[in-house]
Each structure stands twice: as C-alpha cells, then as structure tokens.
Amino acid sequence: MAQVFHRSANTIARASIIGVVVVVSVLLWAALEVQRSPYATYQNVAQAQPVPFSHQHHVGGDGIDCRYCHTSVENSSFAGIPPTKTCMNCHSQIWTNAPMLEPVRESYRTGQSLIWTRVNDLPDFVYFDHSIHINKGVGCASCHGPVDKMPLTYAANSLQMEWCLNCHRAPEKFLRPRDQVFNMRYEPPSSQNKVKLDDGSVFTDQIALGNELKHRYNIRSIEGITSCSTCHR
Amino acid sequence: MQNQPYYRPLRENDFYADKRSARPIIQGTVARGHLEADTYFYTGKIGSNDGDYMPFPVTAEVMARGQQRFNIYCAPCHSELGDGNGMIVQRGFKHPPSYNTERLRKAPIGYFFDVMTNGFGAMPDYAEQVPPQDRWAIAAYIRALQLSQHATESDVLPGEQIAQQPPPGVNVSPPFDTQGATTAAPAPAKPNAAPANGGEAKP
Numbered sequence: 001m002a003q004v005f006h007r008s009a010n011t012i013a014r015a016s017i018i019g020v021v022v023v024v025s026v027l028l029w030a031a032l033e034v035q036r037s038p039y040a041t042y043q044n045v046a047q048a049q050p051v052p053f054s055h056q057h058h059v060g061g062d063g064i065d066c067r068y069c070h071t072s073v074e075n076s077s078f079a080g081i082p083p084t085k086t087c088m089n090c091h092s093q094i095w096t097n098a099p100m101l102e103p104v105r106e107s108y109r110t111g112q113s114l115i116w117t118r119v120n121d122l123p124d125f126v127y128f129d130h131s132i133h134i135n136k137g138v139g140c141a142s143c144h145g146p147v148d149k150m151p152l153t154y155a156a157n158s159l160q161m162e163w164c165l166n167c168h169r170a171p172e173k174f175l176r177p178r179d180q181v182f183n184m185r186y187e188p189p190s191s192q193n194k195v196k197l198d199d200g201s202v203f204t205d206q207i208a209l210g211n212e213l214k215h216r217y218n219i220r221s222i223e224g225i226t227s228c229s230t231c232h233r
Numbered sequence: 234m235q236n237q238p239y240y241r242p243l244r245e246n247d248f249y250a251d252k253r254s255a256r257p258i259i260q261g262t263v264a265r266g267h268l269e270a271d272t273y274f275y276t277g278k279i280g281s282n283d284g285d286y287m288p289f290p291v292t293a294e295v296m297a298r299g300q301q302r303f304n305i306y307c308a309p310c311h312s313e314l315g316d317g318n319g320m321i322v323q324r325g326f327k328h329p330p331s332y333n334t335e336r337l338r339k340a341p342i343g344y345f346f347d348v349m350t351n352g353f354g355a356m357p358d359y360a361e362q363v364p365p366q367d368r369w370a371i372a373a374y375i376r377a378l379q380l381s382q383h384a385t386e387s388d389v390l391p392g393e394q395i396a397q398q399p400p401p402g403v404n405v406s407p408p409f410d411t412q413g414a415t416t417a418a419p420a421p422a423k424p425n426a427a428p429a430n431g432g433e434a435k436p
Contacts, residue, residue, distance in 0.1 A: 062320045065305040071362050078242040089357040090309075093326050112251060124237040 036158060046152035047117040050103050053153070059184065060148035066140060066182050077129040081116060084108045120144070120155045127233050136217045137175045141184055142167070148184040161231075168225045172210025175217075275365055277346030277372075285341035291373050299374030302367045306359055315378045327355040332375055333382045345372040 038044050058064050067073060072080035084107045095101055107114045122128055133143070140147065145156020157163050167174050177197055180186045189195040189203045196202050203209035213219075224230070240246065246254035258264070269275040274288045289295075304313055312319040315332035322328050330337065349368045352358035363371070380388075 062309065062324065064309055064320075067305050068309070068362070081243060083361070085357075085361065090321055090326060092357070093355065094321070094324060113253060115245075115252075123235045124239070124241070125234055 041158040043158045046154040055147045055150045073130050079130050119153045137178050139181045142174045175210045175213040277343035283341040283343035295370050299370035303371045303374050
C-alpha cells in the first residue's frame with residue numbers, strides 16, 4: 001500500500017500544534033482585552049440621563065461642592081444622589097422655563113422620583129464603602145476622574161478588581177491630605193508644586209507624602225486591605 | 234450574582250407604585266435615637282421666640298466645622314464673606330441681604346438656625362441637607378463673620394497691628410480651591426464672641 005501521508009505531513013503536524021496554541025492564546029488574549037475594554041466596562045462612556053445634568057456647569061462653572069448634593073458621602077457607604085428638592089433649591093429661580101428641566105419640575109410637582117441611569121455600578125457581590133476612602137484621604141478624582149469637566153457623567157475607571165487592587169497594594173501613590181479630597185483641582189506634590197500639611201510640613205514628592213499620610217491616618221497593612229474578605233464579605 | 238435580589242440604596246422596587254424600595258417614613262414615627270426632646274436644639278426657639286444662646290459650647294472645632302459647612306451649603310449664594318454676592322446669585326438667583334446689615338447683626342442666633350431649618354422667603358430650607366448640630370455650627374460661624382466684617386481698632390489685641398495691605402501672597406477673596414479646607418476660623422472668631430452658655434450637654 002502506498003503511503004497516505006507524504007513526509008512533509010510531519011512538519012505540518014508539528015506546525016499545526018504550534019498553530020493551535022497560538023490561535024487559542026490570541027483568542028484568550030482578545031477575550032480578556034474585550035472584557036477590560038470600555039465595551040464591557042462602560043469606562044469613559046457617558047450615559048444618557050433623563051435630565052442632561054452637567055457637573056461641568058455646576059461644579060466647574062458654579063463652584064458647588066460635591067457635598068451640597070452628595071450629602072452622605074463622608075459618613076456612609078453610599079454617596080447619595082440628590083433628591084429633586086435639592087435641584088429646586090436653585091432651579092425654583094434659575095432656568096425656570098427651560099424645557100430641559102421639565103422632568104425635574106414634574107418630579108417636584110408629582111412626587112415621582114427622577115430615574116437616573118447608574119454610571120458606576122459594582123456587582124452586588126462586592127462590598128464598597130465611600131466613607132472610609134474619603135476619611136483616609138482618597139480624593140474623589142482618584143476614582144471618578146475629572147468630574148468637574150464632565151458635561152455628562154461617565155465612569156473614568158473600569159471599577160474592575162484589578163483596578164481596586166492597584167491602589168490597595170500601594171495606597172501611598174494616591175493619598176492626599178484630607179482637606180483636599182473634594183478639591184477637583186488638587187495637584188499631587190512635585191518639584192514645582194509644594195503640598196503643605198496643617199502642621200506646616202512641606203512635601204515635594206508623592207511617595208514621601210503618601211507614606212507620611214499612611215502613618216497619620218493609620219492605614220492598615222497591605223495584607224489587611226488586599227485580603228479577599230475586605231471586599232467580598 | 235451581578236444583581237442580587239436585595240435592595241441597595243435607591244434601587245427600584247416594582248411592588249410600590251412610586252417604585253421606591255426605601256419607603257417614606259409614616260408621619261409621627263420616631264426612629265430609635267431620634268426623639269427630638271431637646272426642643273431648643275431642634276428648633277432654635279424658646280416658646281415662639283428665637284433664642285439667643287448656643288445649645289452647646291463653642292470650641293475652635295465647632296467654628297472650623299461651621300466655616301467648612303457654611304462654605305459648602307451657604308456660600309454658593311451668600312458668598313464666603315456673607316455679603317450675598319455668591320456665584321448662584323451672579324447667575325440670576327435673588328440677591329440675599331448681606332449678613333452685615335444692622336438688622337441681621339442684632340438678630341438672635343436662634344433666628345439663623347430657624348432660617349436654615351424652615352427657609353425664608355425665596356431661600357430654600359436646609360433641614361434635609363444639614364443636620365441640626367451643623368446648623369448650629371454654621372449659625373456660630375455667621376456670628377463670627379459678622380464680627381469680622383465689623384471689627385474696630387479696639388478689637389485688636391494690645392501689641393498687634395492691623396495690616397494696611399494683605400501680606401504678599403495672601404489671596405483676599407479665596408478661590409474655589411480653598412473649599413473644604415479645615416483651617417481655623419478667621420481672626421476675630423473668639424470662642425466667646427458667639428453667645429455661648431455652655432450649659433446644656435449635646436444630645
């Protein structure tokens with residue numbers, strides 16, 4: 001009987017083994033990239049809202065502090081979305097005829113809630129708490145990005161576990177003095193930009209400042225805040 | 234797993250017509266720890282008149298807290314100086330009176346608490362956004378603001394001088410960046426400047 005396979009089949013067989021490995025790895029890599037991409041995480045994707053509320057105008061333009069609207073951010077896990085009454089504090093007199101604001105006025109008249117679309121949404125199996133981050137010197141901007149420049153709110157970070165851990169493994173890279181947490185224009189210390197603490201000590205280097213704050217604010221050990229049960233409880 | 238069948242704050246619930254999972258409190262309910270027995274602390278009134286003392290001692294921390302809260306909740310309209318030229322007023326809101334008018338300087342401290350609690354004319358109330366303890370701190374800080382805008386030569390401590398010009402590098406009208414700063418209150422915030430009786434304990 002004649003040989004079914006030519007000698008070169010050996011090479012093809014070997015090559016195809018490598019080929020399969022390459023193709024499978026590329027597919028895996030692609031899947032991981034898609035899973036991390038804005039397509040899956042909605043990072044940097046602005047959401048349509050019932051009222052086109054602009055942080056750029058209200059925070060950047062009018063200088064309103066986050067806590068005016070997100071009242072519970074300092075002492076609860078939930079930052080709080082303002083009730084319609086808070087909008088009406090000002091919009092009872094400003095832009096009173098704008099059609100854009102009709103849903104707000106209607107909600108105020110009827111008592112029906114405005115239904116905002118969530119922008120940052122963790123899965124329910126993750127435990128997150130705003131107050132501890134605020135009280136230990138993590139700025140809103142470190143997690144939410146330049147909110148004061150957002151005409152429509154978007155999530156500036158992926159909120160994936162990788163991203164949380166990136167900070168929990170080295171919080172000194174991100175910490176800032178507590179009184180700067182709400183300041184959207186804070187710049188981390190550098191040789192041009194000196195950052196001063198209440199007691200007068202001056203820092204020109206983020207790591208040095210971070211380590212000092214870690215000590216002052218009693219931040220737990222890296223093992224403590226990266227153990228699974230910190231966030232999955 | 235992603236969305237589990239329990240309610241996180243403000244999550245929708247289809248059972249109720251208004252879709253709120255957090256139900257509004259039924260009128261007359263008193264939550265544990267929320268019995269408002271100390272009427273002066275919660276209303277600023279003695280009988281139907283505004284009281285003129287603080288229900289707790291005014292310390293430097295209370296002043297710093299008052300300043301911080303004032304800058305968050307009141308400065309958008311009243312400005313950080315209390316003259317009523319805040320950013321929202323510049324955008325078209327009704328101009329509030331300056332705190333430095335004769336009438337408001339004579340007003341009892343409980344009056345400021347009452348305005349925050351119930352609103353006044355075009356001004357909305359802040360009862361939801363600012364808890365009573367902070368409302369008192371703000372009231373004490375407004376007193377200090379009024380004094381600071383009305384200081385005279387005799388208020389200067391012996392041996393000190395009034396600077397004719399602000400020292401170089403000092404910004405007189407603080408920019409937005411100073412918001413949330415927890416620095417101490419401005420100069421004339423003497424703890425006894427606001428009438429404090431120091432008698433009653435905090436609830």
